[in-house]
Amino acid sequence: MGILDAAWLYATLRMGGPLVVTAMGEIISQRSGVINIGLDGMMLAGAFFGFLTAFTTGSIALGVCAGIVAGAVLGAIMGLLSVQLGGDQIIVGLGILLLGIGLTTFLYQELLVGMAEVAVDRLRPYPIPVLSRIPILGPILFNQTVLVYLAYFSVPVTWFLLFRTRTGVIIRAAGEVPSAVDANGVNVYAVRWCTVIVSGALAGLGGTLLSIGQVGLFVEHMTAGRGFLVLAAVFFGRWRPLLAAGGAVLFGAAYALQLRLQAMETVPIEVWVLAAAIVIAAAIRGAVRTRTRRARLVALGTAGICAAGLAWVIGTSPQWVLPSEFWLMVPFVVSIGVLAGFVGRAEMPRTLALSYTRPR
Amino acid sequence: MDPIQLIRRYEVADRVVAGSLLACVVVVTGSVAMLAVAITGESPLEAARALLGGSLGSTSAFYSTLTKALPTLLAALAWIVAITAGRLNIGMEGQMLVGGVLAAGVGIYLIPLPWFVHLPLGILAGIAGGALYAGIAAWLWARWEVHELLSTLLMNFIAIYLVRWLARDAWSPQPGFLDYSERIADTALWPAVTVFGGRISLAVVIVLPVSVAFVAFLLRRTTFGYKLRLAGTNETLALYSGLSPTRLSVRALVISGGLAGLGGSCLIQGGQTARMVAHFSADHGYEGIVAALLARNGPIGAGVSSLLFGTLRQGSVVMEVQAGVSAALALTTVAIVILLMTLTEYVLRGREHRRIAHDGPHDAPVHADSPVTRKPEVGVDRPADGSTRGDP
Numbered sequence: 001m002g003i004l005d006a007a008w009l010y011a012t013l014r015m016g017g018p019l020v021v022t023a024m025g026e027i028i029s030q031r032s033g034v035i036n037i038g039l040d041g042m043m044l045a046g047a048f049f050g051f052l053t054a055f056t057t058g059s060i061a062l063g064v065c066a067g068i069v070a071g072a073v074l075g076a077i078m079g080l081l082s083v084q085l086g087g088d089q090i091i092v093g094l095g096i097l098l099l100g101i102g103l104t105t106f107l108y109q110e111l112l113v114g115m116a117e118v119a120v121d122r123l124r125p126y127p128i129p130v131l132s133r134i135p136i137l138g139p140i141l142f143n144q145t146v147l148v149y150l151a152y153f154s155v156p157v158t159w160f161l162l163f164r165t166r167t168g169v170i171i172r173a174a175g176e177v178p179s180a181v182d183a184n185g186v187n188v189y190a191v192r193w194c195t196v197i198v199s200g201a202l203a204g205l206g207g208t209l210l211s212i213g214q215v216g217l218f219v220e221h222m223t224a225g226r227g228f229l230v231l232a233a234v235f236f237g238r239w240r241p242l243l244a245a246g247g248a249v250l251f252g253a254a255y256a257l258q259l260r261l262q263a264m265e266t267v268p269i270e271v272w273v274l275a276a277a278i279v280i281a282a283a284i285r286g287a288v289r290t291r292t293r294r295a296r297l298v299a300l301g302t303a304g305i306c307a308a309g310l311a312w313v314i315g316t317s318p319q320w321v322l323p324s325e326f327w328l329m330v331p332f333v334v335s336i337g338v339l340a341g342f343v344g345r346a347e348m349p350r351t352l353a354l355s356y357t358r359p360r
Numbered sequence: 361m362d363p364i365q366l367i368r369r370y371e372v373a374d375r376v377v378a379g380s381l382l383a384c385v386v387v388v389t390g391s392v393a394m395l396a397v398a399i400t401g402e403s404p405l406e407a408a409r410a411l412l413g414g415s416l417g418s419t420s421a422f423y424s425t426l427t428k429a430l431p432t433l434l435a436a437l438a439w440i441v442a443i444t445a446g447r448l449n450i451g452m453e454g455q456m457l458v459g460g461v462l463a464a465g466v467g468i469y470l471i472p473l474p475w476f477v478h479l480p481l482g483i484l485a486g487i488a489g490g491a492l493y494a495g496i497a498a499w500l501w502a503r504w505e506v507h508e509l510l511s512t513l514l515m516n517f518i519a520i521y522l523v524r525w526l527a528r529d530a531w532s533p534q535p536g537f538l539d540y541s542e543r544i545a546d547t548a549l550w551p552a553v554t555v556f557g558g559r560i561s562l563a564v565v566i567v568l569p570v571s572v573a574f575v576a577f578l579l580r581r582t583t584f585g586y587k588l589r590l591a592g593t594n595e596t597l598a599l600y601s602g603l604s605p606t607r608l609s610v611r612a613l614v615i616s617g618g619l620a621g622l623g624g625s626c627l628i629q630g631g632q633t634a635r636m637v638a639h640f641s642a643d644h645g646y647e648g649i650v651a652a653l654l655a656r657n658g659p660i661g662a663g664v665s666s667l668l669f670g671t672l673r674q675g676s677v678v679m680e681v682q683a684g685v686s687a688a689l690a691l692t693t694v695a696i697v698i699l700l701m702t703l704t705e706y707v708l709r710g711r712e713h714r715r716i717a718h719d720g721p722h723d724a725p726v727h728a729d730s731p732v733t734r735k736p737e738v739g740v741d742r743p744a745d746g747s748t749r750g751d752p
Contacts, residue, residue, distance in 0.1 A: 037509070037513070077699065081699060081702045081703070082702070085702060085703065085706040086706060086709065087702030087703075087705060087706065088702065088705070090448060090509070091653060091698060091701075091702060092698075092699065092702055094450070094646070094649060094650075094698060095695050095696075095698030095699040095702075096695075096699075097695075098646060098691055098692075098694055098695035098698065099692060099695035099696065099699065101691060101695075102688050102689070102690075102691030102692030102693075102694070102695050103692050103695075105686070105688035105691070106396075106686050106688040106689050106691075106692055109686040109688060110400050110686060224517070225513075225514070225516075225517040228510070228513045228514055228517070229514070231510055231513075232510055232514060235507065235510060323525050323529050323530075325521040325522065325524050325525035325529075326521070326525065328521045329517070329518050329521045329522070332514045332515070332517045332518050333518065335514055336500065336506065336511055336514050336515070339500075339504075339506045339510060339511070340500055340504035340506050341504075
């Protein structure tokens with residue numbers, strides 16, 4: 001029974017969904033020049049208020065709306081403090097992050113702890129009529145929940161918005177040369193307000209995908225750093241929706257992998273092959289890119305050691321058990337590795353993290 | 361009027377305004393928190409009494425507050441060193457954890473050693489661990505252009521899972537049943553002394569003043585500190601003065617990590633339990649950032665603001681036990697303080713704008729923009745060899 005099978009791919013798309021939709025919001029806001037590092041807090045707010053509403057009213061649709069609104073409200077706070085009043089975006093983002101964690105934990109403990117059966121029915125998959133019949137691909141791609149479809153649908157929409165509409169030009173210009181936008185009679189503050197609120201709303205949607213969409217309950221700090229992975233995906237994707245979505249799905253794959261590995265008795269051989277392949281590829285790439293002879297030797301040496309280790313593992317197939325904490329690290333290790341390996345020529349929005357002050 | 365005198369007068373006025381605004385922020389936040397308590401059905405008065413009595417009410421309570429303020433202070437100092445060079449180190453949480461893990465490893469497994477070897481060895485291991493962990497982020501930034509904002513944040517989680525595994529599994533006396541580590545040898549722990557009828561760990565008595573003095577001296581009275589400030593405030597000028605902002609930034613990050621690691625070692629070696637638990641840094645790292653910002657990135661002021669957070673932390677523990685109010689409220693309060701603080705900055709900037717509109721730009725050097733509002737360009741930094749890889 002392989003571990004990298006169809007079920008894994010299915011879970012990859014399912015777990016990548018929240019990351020993808022949150023990443024789209026973040027791309028829009030960063031393209032307009034506002035970096036939002038409080039994503040984790042916004043996702044948590046969406047997850048909590050979405051779940052709370054769905055739990056009390058019994059309506060999942062209402063829950064999703066509530067999650068989106070909760071994220072948007074945090075986005076509006078961010079807009080007020082960092083766009084309107086020119087506060088440092090990093091600091092405000094940190095405040096939003098801690099507010100999201102603190103508020104949801106506090107409210108969760110006050111409102112929901114101690115009640116019996118704090119769960120809603122998990123969203124059921126909705127197979128798309130014809131497409132889901134396609135062999136192999138159908139069950140993976142077209143048997144997801146409605147929210148997951150929605151999450152992936154946000155990718156082309158974001159791409160179209162940013163690169164094929166007048167609004168998109170304005171948003172991108174607000175991040176590159178805000179004074180030019182201003183000179184053309186468009187209010188930079190209004191643009192950034194909108195993008196930040198949209199970013200918050202989409203992060204809220206991402207949060208509801210986690211709580212209502214995936215597990216049907218809320219856990220304290222259940223995002224566990226997913227917001228930071230989204231940031232990594234956006235940087236990795238160089239502020240392009242398709243590439244960033246790819247990064248988000250990659251992290252989703254890491255999540256899906258670790259979830260399945262936690263349940264395994266021993267570490268399956270595929271994982272060793274995969275890990276070794278990634279390290280060897282990275283080392284060879286490093287050897288090609290590096291300038292000094294010594295660094296090249298180090299890189300090639302790493303690749304060699306890795307290959308030898310892999311050969312040894314395949315030869316002896318040791319029955320090692322790794323604790324679950326190591327699997328939980330996987331998405332974060334992957335994200336740092338990916339950032340180091342692929343950033344290169346980043347075309348960052350030029351005024352990212354700089355607040356705009358209208359000249360008087 | 362002499363422009364220098366004018367600026368001095370403005371600075372004093374600004375400080376008064378900033379101070380009173382901060383007082384307002386604290387009062388407003390406090391009332392919001394008490395309102396939240398009232399809404400949940402507990403008595404706000406009782407909660408406030410528990411919070412203040414439990415943190416400042418007696419000598420031993422005050423000492424507990426100091427003990428809780430120390431890691432926050434070290435995280436604040438770590439942030440200050442990094443931000444002085446223009447780097448955003450948000451990974452104090454992870455650096456504390458790694459530093460603490462090494463200190464705990466030394467304390468648990470390097471036995472028997474006499475105390476005058478064991479204790480310093482643990483402290484050094486803590487500093488080294490934090491510096492190493494921050495060094496990885498610095499290397500990733502300088503060599504691979506991974507912004508330290510991202511790498512330090514992501515590495516926090518790696519450290520959290522590592523510590524969770526060690527505390528619950530690898531170093532636990534009964535893996536699966538006890539979720540804390542073996543006992544740390546007494547020789548590796550800071551001794552406690554009795555002062556004014558309360559027990560206080562020497563970690564607080566010694567590390568607290570020494571670390572503040574060290575950072576204040578390093579940044580204000582040494583050439584290295586001057587270079588750091590130059591690289592942080594005007595990268596181009598530093599570059600043309602023959603300095604390498606990248607190299608300085610890397611050093612600043614490593615020192616910053618070392619300070620955070622010292623904080624981790626204090627949590628382990630100066631704590632009350634002599635055991636390592638999962639996530640023992642308990643958000644001290646994030647709180648430190650807020651403490652530093654409250655003090656407008658001054659080391660001595662950070663001592664005072666850390667005390668505020670120590671009070672809040674110690675008080676909220678007592679509040680949870682006595683008045684049944686969730687300690688998560690304290691974190692919410694911290695978040696609201698951060699958000700309201702940006703308002704203070706806004707008011708101060710407005711004062712400066714009006715002043716320039718009134719007096720015209722000063723000829724004398726206007727004091728540098730507040731480090732809080734100063735933004736390093738995200739991601740366009742040059743690598744150490746001066747090549748322009750990554751530049752647009």
